Amino acid sequence: MRMLVLGAGLQGSACAFDLLQNPDVVEVRLADLNVSHLPAFLAPYTDAAKLAGAKPRLLPTPLDAKDTEAVRALMxxxxxxxxxLPYYFNGPxxxxxxxxxAHFCDLGGNTEIxxxxKQLDAAAKEAKVSVIPxxxxxxxxxxxLAQHxxxxxQRDGADVQSVRIFVGGLPQHPEPPLNYQIVYSLEGVLDYYTTLSWVVRDGKRHQVRALSEIEPVAFESHPELGTLEAFHTAGGLSTMGFRYEGKIPTMEYKTLRYPGHAQMMEAMRELGFFGLEPVEVKGVRVVPRDxxxxxxxxxxxxxxxxxxxxLRVVVEGTKGGTAVSRGWELVDRYDDTRGVSAMMRTTxxxxxxxxxxxxxxxxxxxxCTPDxxxxxxxxxxxxxxxxIEIEPIA
Incomplete structure (x- = not known):
């Protein structure tokens, strides 16, 4: 298999590393504007091969994603x-x-895209390739996991009543005031904190404010985490809310953080610090979010x-008047041996x-979407x- 990874940031580099663990993958092209500073865990796949006089399986490749002909030549x-790449490249x-x-998959994050x-479905079938956002x-x-x-x-004859998803990337050793560290694009985080979130309630889709409806969540098998807080953010349900509108009464996705985070971020948002409209400061026009x-x-x-x-995913329903459920949990940590973060591993x-x-x-x-x-x-x-051990909830 010859694989092309677009984007040599944290997630693209982790993706390339994982591909290289499969001996059936004979070539991985990792393409981006700048590929001169790759993570140390990728070095053995270029340096060792060169020293041995062999062709490296990892080929860092300079590429401007806006250069259509260059992109298509690699594909x-x-x-x-x-x-x-950033989500706005996913469509083209x-x-x-x-x-x-070529088959195609991406990290998604924007339901409209x-x-x-989805409009490419007929063309993909004709080309005999799959596309998975x-x-x-x-x-x-x-x-x-939710679809599972x-x-x-449903196979057991139950009526599904609710799907609830909780997930968060957190520091193992939180530091005030936000008890948070960057594990992916901070700009993306602020997008999620300022965009309305789709949920399904009473079988109908609704939008709720990000950072709202805070609730406590504890992982009993990992008491060292303490009690986390969960609140609404956008994007996690993706198209599932549209697929199951009118079929499942309740569906929602919430982000996990250490307690107090949501209230502080909401205050900053309401004060305008995450705004995108320029304001004048001492005669200079500046964008608050910048x-x-x-x-x-x-x-x-x-x-x-x-x-x-x-991570926690819980699907609940009823069978013959009795409550039934299926659920899974995951707590994954930074890989000290390779220097790969938990967010890179799971994403x-x-x-x-x-x-x-x-x-x-x-x-x-x-x-089709993954679910x-x-x-x-x-x-x-x-x-x-x-x-990465996903454990069923007893």
Missing amino acids: RQSDAVMSA MARHAVECG VFEQ DCGLAPGMVNI GIDLL VALALMQPRLTKPQGRDLVA GYSLSITGQLQASGAIPAGV ECVPAERYVAELAKRG
Whole structure:
């Protein structure tokens, strides 16, 4: 298999690393504007091969994602394309991949773009390739687990009543005042904190304010985490809320943080610090969010910080008047041996697993989200091989 990874940031690098663990992957092109400063865990796949006089399996490749011809030339040489670029590239990249005859998956994060990608379904089937948006942690892993729970309850003859998803990337050693460290794009975090979130209530889709309806969440098997707080943010349900409107009464996605985080971020939002409209400051027009990012980025970047990912998915229903449920939990931590963060493991590895399933022929041609087409048990087994242990809730 020849694989192309677009985007050499944290998630793209983790995806490339995971691909290289499969001997059937003979080539991984990791493409971005700048590929001169890759993480140390990728060095053995370029340096060792060069020293041995062999052709490296990892090929860092300079690429401007806006250069259509260059992008398409690389796609024509690839069996599958995994995109870890910013979400606004996902639409055109999916289209290029279909037209070049390559499988495609991305990290998603924007539901409107997912619906745009769905329009490629007929073309993808004709090209005999698959396109899967939303293949990271959330959306991605959590949606696969949610669908698995729905399927299991329905196969057992139960009526599904609710789907509740909780997930968060957290520092193992929180520091005030926000008890948070950057584990992916801070700009993306602020987007989620300022965008209305879709939920399903009484079988109908509604939008609720981000950072609202805070509730406590404790992981009994991991008491060291203490009690976390959960609150609404956008994007995690993706298209599931649309698919199950009128079919499942309640569906919602919430982000996990240490207590007090949501209230502080809500106060900053309401004071206008995350606004996108320029304001005048001493005769200079500035965008409040740009200032917030400039101030927060260096303070929340912890080069020596160790992160964790906490996840819970619970699907509940009734059978013969009796309450039944299926659920899963995960607490994954920074890989000290390789220097790979928990967020990179759960997001970048998930993208890699999906791309490999596509290239191996395990996914039918067409456009589908992970919850619609990724075989859950096989996916969970692949995660376990990587030490990402998803545990059923008793």
